[in-house]
Amino acid sequence: MAKRNGSSTLSENVTKKLQSDILAGQYEPGSPLTVSELAKGFEVSVAVVREALTRLATHGLVLQNPNHGFSVKTASEEELNNIIQARSLNESEALRLSIAYGDLTWESNVIAVHHKLSQTAEYREVNQKLAVSEEWSDIHRQFHYELIAACPNPVLLDICRRLWDLSEFYRHYPTPHQQTRDGRAEHKALMDAVLSRDSDRAVKIFRAHIQLTADNLFNNP
Template sequence: MAKRNGSSTLSENVTKKLQSDILTGRYEPGFPLIVSELAKGFDVSVAVVREALTRLASQGLILQNPNHGFSVKTVSEEELNSIIEARLINESAALRLSIAHGDLTWESNVIAVHHKLSQTAEYEEVNQKLAVREEWSDIHRQFHFELFAACPNPVLQDICRRLWDLSEFYRHCSITQQSTRDGRAEHKALTDAVLSRDSDRAVEIFRSHIQLTADILFDNR
């Protein structure tokens, strides 16, 4: 844990670590998050952990029950479909604007982060279970954010980023069922469409890319 240079900094560090652990599948859906145990593990005060958990609850990643404390959120097909619908509306618009306004520097950044993503191992075994590597998860986030980074609307970009974490929770929940998914091919196709400035093709690939998570997780195919 970082040096104690203020409870706010400590809380931010704990928030980021817990968020990463949830999104990389280290805490399963419904897993109880005991404040005292987390405080001991992070070597911080109960107040710091409680603040971090409250932040994550406001982001929709964990549940806060007055009688039962905190727990990782559970999986809901209805919620995932709502998230996908919201991402398709907002992120498709941001992607189109980014393609329209992106310059050569933006193109170079897309190429660079895609190359890094394609060369980074996605999975590792944690406690005899398959889990997404934190390094890959961070690069994956950078890749998707870079695609709409040239969008000139900062409010739209912020909406896309907030929807991302909610969507990632479900993607990580589906990893044990993704043996037939070729994520590298999906990212390559999306990159090619973006760099060729084909907005319609890019949005079509993006739509299929994020819908596949729901199809895998809830066996809707």
């Protein structure tokens, strides 16, 4: 574990490591997360681990049950559909506002982060299984954040970021079905629509883009 700089720093470090491990599939969906065992493994106090797990519960990666402690959540089609509906409503509006208010600097930032995304491998091998790359995930988040960064409503932006955290679990969830999407083409089409200031087309592409996550995971027709 990193040097002790206070319980807050330790909690942040444990949170990041646990989040990375959960998204990489190191813990099976539904498996218990025993506070005492994690504290021993991370060489930190039980309080630090409990705080980290509570944070992850707010991010939608961990379930917290007063009687049974913490566990890795499992995929729920109903929850994912609710998240997609909420993102479709809120992020679409943020995207429209960002297109309306964005300046040349914003356009340049969108182009720059898209270039990084297109040049970064999406998957890496973990325990002989393909998992979404942490580096790609970070840049992917930056890309979607940058698309709406020019939105002048900070409350709406905060809602969008919270919904993103909730959807991240499903983006990394192992899909039992063959992926049929071309993520690079989807991101390129979305960027092109945004830069051409075509709000209707951008929103249409964005909504189809996030819906494909549910379609691939739950094999929706």
